[in-house]
Amino acid sequence: MNIIWLLLLSVSIVFAIFTGNLEVFTKSIFDGAKSAVEISLFLLGIVSVWMGITRILEDSGLIYRIAHLFKPIISRLFSNIPGDHPSITAITLNVLANLFGLGNAATPLGIKAMQELDALNEDKGTITFEMMIFIVLNTASIQLIPFSVIGILSGFGATNPAGVVLPVLIATVISAMTALAILFTFRKILK
Amino acid sequence: MIENINYISLLIIPLFILFTILYGTFKKVSVYDSFVAGAKEGPGIILKIFPYLITIFIAIKGFQSSGAFEYVTSGFYSLFAFLDIPMEVISMAIIKPLSGSASTALFTDIVKTTGPDSLATKMTAVIMGSAETTFYVLAVYLGAVSIRKTRYLVPVCLIADFVGIVVAVAVVRWLF
Numbered sequence: 338m339n340i341i342w343l344l345l346l347s348v349s350i351v352f353a354i355f356t357g358n359l360e361v362f363t364k365s366i367f368d369g370a371k372s373a374v375e376i377s378l379f380l381l382g383i384v385s386v387w388m389g390i391t392r393i394l395e396d397s398g399l400i401y402r403i404a405h406l407f408k409p410i411i412s413r414l415f416s417n418i419p420g421d422h423p424s425i426t427a428i429t430l431n432v433l434a435n436l437f438g439l440g441n442a443a444t445p446l447g448i449k450a451m452q453e454l455d456a457l458n459e460d461k462g463t464i465t466f467e468m469m470i471f472i473v474l475n476t477a478s479i480q481l482i483p484f485s486v487i488g489i490l491s492g493f494g495a496t497n498p499a500g501v502v503l504p505v506l507i508a509t510v511i512s513a514m515t516a517l518a519i520l521f522t523f524r525k526i527l528k
Numbered sequence: 529m530i531e532n533i534n535y536i537s538l539l540i541i542p543l544f545i546l547f548t549i550l551y552g553t554f555k556k557v558s559v560y561d562s563f564v565a566g567a568k569e570g571p572g573i574i575l576k577i578f579p580y581l582i583t584i585f586i587a588i589k590g591f592q593s594s595g596a597f598e599y600v601t602s603g604f605y606s607l608f609a610f611l612d613i614p615m616e617v618i619s620m621a622i623i624k625p626l627s628g629s630a631s632t633a634l635f636t637d638i639v640k641t642t643g644p645d646s647l648a649t650k651m652t653a654v655i656m657g658s659a660e661t662t663f664y665v666l667a668v669y670l671g672a673v674s675i676r677k678t679r680y681l682v683p684v685c686l687i688a689d690f691v692g693i694v695v696a697v698a699v700v701r702w703l704f
Contacts, residue, residue, distance in 0.1 A: 369589030385570025392566025483657030
């Protein structure tokens, strides 16, 4: 991240100087700061709601029951999660929310999953392989129906807006599989 | 079919909440107090995420506005000219991992200028549906648990994003 951040900023500043975009550039930095604040406020709302709901899941013991139910599926990929650990439930709920395009639930549940996976982390501050699998799954965004894309397409009068469903599904499954394959290859090489 | 799935996804969250509170009450949990106790965690989590978000956001916004973005786009365009990929698709491929709002704006613009049934629209639509805002996901999830050593996660994500774009373009070529 360090290199990427350094590159993005320094290249941008050099470009801004040479193209005479300095004023726009400086303004955009503060626009970026503003949208970080806005998104954080939005996240504050939805994350707090889902932390409330998942606390009920914990207090009622439902979180362990759901974990027990989905353990056979989840542990195929996440092999180092012991017993009926709550992280299994958080991962399952996050994947389901992603599948149905429920962004407002997927992100908070993903944060919950990261917290639960971090509870299993013996070396805090360093990422575990399980966390990497989880993040790679999320960046590959497995989604059944891309509602917002279909909405925009039909808004502009596309002949068959729902025609993107199949290609999106094929593309997303192939890229999720490859992403996981790349991750497992990296582990093998760097071991 | 699509309407049905849309209806199911509208139903999931309300039903899930209903089931959770009923099950909790059945197990003699004071659901109101539990919810309050859980919600109390929210601000702490956001405080952890916020510095990561602002750090990555200023770099991305700066990159977009400085003119570097257009330059990188045309660079990649000439580099992959032999693949005959529309310029719009290259722009989308670069902006999608960086910014969710910017990629939605770009997609709307592509649909408007090239038409709702053009090849560029189809390709970018598939990218929109099959890729995520990688850097946002990284900032939020890593920030939430204060991960500083990410090992090989970032290179894996970047390679996966690149493969994802190639797959999206190939699938559209193959199906249309």
